Amino acid sequence: MRSWWWKILAGILICYTVIGGLLLPVPRLDILNETIRNLYFHVPMWFTMIFLFAGAFIYSIKYLSSGDLQDDIYAVQLTNTGIFFSILGMLTGMEWAQYTWGEAWSNDPKQLGTALCMLIYFAYSILRNGIKDDEKKAKISAVYNIFAFAMMIPLIFILPRMVDSLHPGNGGNPAFKKYDLDSNMRIVFYPAVIGWVLIGSWIASLKIRAGLVSFNRENEILFSFEKDKK
Amino acid sequence: MKAKLTFATIALLLITTTVLHAQTEMADTMRSNGKIYVVVAVLATIFAGIFAYLVYLDRKITKAEKK
Incomplete structure (x- = not known):
């Protein structure tokens, strides 16, 4: 059994987020009303996605320098888990937008930027599945992953901030931190982010380990075949 | 003992916020009946x-x- 402490910590933090996020006091704002509590659940999805994509980016670079297919497994599974969290973030964001901005999709710059980013990462999966040779697949998708991460930064962090957006902290809108994210919300929001990042890493680590197990098995089989030939 | 204290603090905070800002509509009734x-x-x-x-x-x- 690997070290369990951070997994248990993740569980405790999320439980605290669910309980504290629904029961602790929040600022009273018109239009947002109680939906301000979505901040504890919607935003951590994006933090987790960025964290996982950053991990995939690092492992893609690592693969290119080492050529070890195990690094490729890390990069792929981190990306897949990141895509999963981006879908959760997008769906929760649209649900929230439906009731506060009036419509689920309002072509908000941040929505568009994120949608583009998601499409780029979807294309990553499609690209991978289109290549049969393992080495080639790993190399091309590693290069693609690096570019995808480099595209994500301006799409999510820079472009939406340069134009008017409905999202707080962009364009003319004030950031939550100015007065909305008061100290009452911080004590739930930060643990929520840490908790969800840990949960995301856990899911990714499970997929990676499963991938490594089947990778090693295939290698054993190949190895035994080669032995038989000799 | 500790749980009671936390519960009391949360209840107190909720009551104070309810009294202080009653103008914006929040789910106060949902909380009042528990x-x-x-x-x-x-x-x-x-x-x-x-x-x-x-x-x-x-x-x-x-x-x-x-x-």
């Missing part, structure tokens, strides 16, 4: 289920790794 705790319990159960499932998968993979 039913919000049901929702919290449901969400906590769902998360506990997901957590348990992750633990199960983790153990299964650990077993597969040892083979």
Whole structure:
């Protein structure tokens, strides 16, 4: 059994987020009303996605320098888990937008930027599945992953901030931190982010380990075949 | 004792916020009759289920790794 402490910590933090996020006091704002509590659940999805994509980016670079297919497994599974969290973030964001901005999709710059980013990462999966040779697949998708991460930064962090957006902290809108994210919300929001990042890493680590197990098995089989030939 | 104290603090905070800013509509009635705790319990159960499932998968993979 690997070290369990951070997994248990993740569980405790999320439980605290669910309980504290629904029961602790929040600022009273018109239009947002109680939906301000979505901040504890919607935003951590994006933090987790960025964290996982950053991990995939690092492992893609690592693969290119080492050529070890195990690094490729890390990069792929981190990306897949990141895509999963981006879908959760997008769906929760649209649900929230439906009731506060009036419509689920309002072509908000941040929505568009994120949608583009998601499409780029979807294309990553499609690209991978289109290549049969393992080495080639790993190399091309590693290069693609690096570019995808480099595209994500301006799409999510820079472009939406340069134009008017409905999202707080962009364009003319004030950031939550100015007065909305008061100290009452911080004590739930930060643990929520840490908790969800840990949960995301856990899911990714499970997929990676499963991938490594089947990778090693295939290698054993190949190895035994080669032995038989000799 | 500690749980009671936390509960009292939360209740006190809720009451003070209710009294101070009654103008914006919030789910105060939901809290006043206590039913919000049901929702919290449901969400906590769902998360506990997901957590348990992750633990199960983790153990299964650990077993597969040892083979």
